[in-house]
Amino acid sequence: MSAIGRMVCSLSHDMRHSLTAIYANAEFLERHDMCIRERADLVLEIQKAVLTMTELLDSLLQFGCTGRNNPRVRTCVSLVVEKAVAAVKFHPDGRDVSITVGRLPSAEADIDALNLQSAIFNLLLNACQAATSSTDVPEVNICLAEVDDRIYVTILDNGPGIPASVRSTLFDPFVTAGKPNGTGLGLTLARRIAEEHGGSVCLEESNPKGAVFTLSLTKNRSPDLEDLIVVSPTSSD
Numbered sequence: 001m002s003a004i005g006r007m008v009c010s011l012s013h014d015m016r017h018s019l020t021a022i023y024a025n026a027e028f029l030e031r032h033d034m035c036i037r038e039r040a041d042l043v044l045e046i047q048k049a050v051l052t053m054t055e056l057l058d059s060l061l062q063f064g065c066t067g068r069n070n071p072r073v074r075t076c077v078s079l080v081v082e083k084a085v086a087a088v089k090f091h092p093d094g095r096d097v098s099i100t101v102g103r104l105p106s107a108e109a110d111i112d113a114l115n116l117q118s119a120i121f122n123l124l125l126n127a128c129q130a131a132t133s134s135t136d137v138p139e140v141n142i143c144l145a146e147v148d149d150r151i152y153v154t155i156l157d158n159g160p161g162i163p164a165s166v167r168s169t170l171f172d173p174f175v176t177a178g179k180p181n182g183t184g185l186g187l188t189l190a191r192r193i194a195e196e197h198g199g200s201v202c203l204e205e206s207n208p209k210g211a212v213f214t215l216s217l218t219k220n221r222s223p224d225l226e227d228l229i230v231v232s233p234t235s236s237d
């Protein structure tokens with residue numbers, strides 16, 4: 001039950017962000033000053049957000065039927081980063097932010113791509129929200145590095161840094177500051193997903209000119225314990 005509770009919690013959190021993007025794009029579509037090309041892009045983004053929600057629901061159904069999480073698949077992590085960047089650019093809080101992508105080596109790892117994309121999206125969205133509240137032009141940068149058997153995804157922003165009121169409890173659930181609709185789950189979920197990939201999420205730096213977060217993961221994961229359990233036939237079989 002606790003595993004299902006965690007899954008439902010993370011799914012509801014991610015679906016709220018997809019719904020926010022759909023709502024904002026639908027509002028844009030009502031405007032009369034848009035060309036056909038812009039309208040087509042907005043419709044495409046709505047379709048992508050719906051597909052993401054469908055994938056999330058599918059993973060919940062799969063978990064309900066089999067009791068297993070999404071399987072780990074060898075994937076190029078830079079592709080996951082690119083998808084997260086594309087998704088956050090269509091979120092209303094990411095739309096006006098200049099998001100630059102730095103070095104993206106084509107490192108591969110055994111990952112749950114959907115969950116990892118969600119963790120990176122949450123870090124990017126926080127960075128965009130913080131950058132928007134700065135007096136400078138909002139800027140966010142993301143890059144990827146490969147060191148031995150680890151991959152590091154680093155996200156920098158030029159926002160005002162982490163508010164002092166939440167600095168020591170940043171990764172605890174329901175800790176939020178300065179956001180009218182913040183649930184305070186984004187960092188908790190991002191860190192948990194990184195831990196499930198043999199890594200973590202750390203705050204590297206925070207000052208009045210910005211913040212830097214790093215998500216790390218291990219490239220080669222040994223199979224989960226539950227995958228190793230062989231169900232032996234009972235004596236009545």
Ligand SMILES: Nc1ncnc2c1ncn2[C@@H]1O[C@H](COP(=O)(O)OP(=O)(O)OP(=O)(O)O)[C@@H](O)[C@H]1O
Nearest residue numbers: 126127130161162176177182183184185186187211
């Ligand atoms: N890059 C950042 N710069 C400044 N403050 C940040 C940054 N990232 C996180 N924070 C602070 O940490 C708090 C917790 O972040 P977290 O992502 O867990 O929750 P949230 O963004 O408030 O809500 P949500 O559940 O929608 O993500 C934020 O409310 C914000 O005050």
Ligand SMILES: [Mg+2]
Nearest residue numbers: 122126186187
């Ligand atoms: Mg957040």
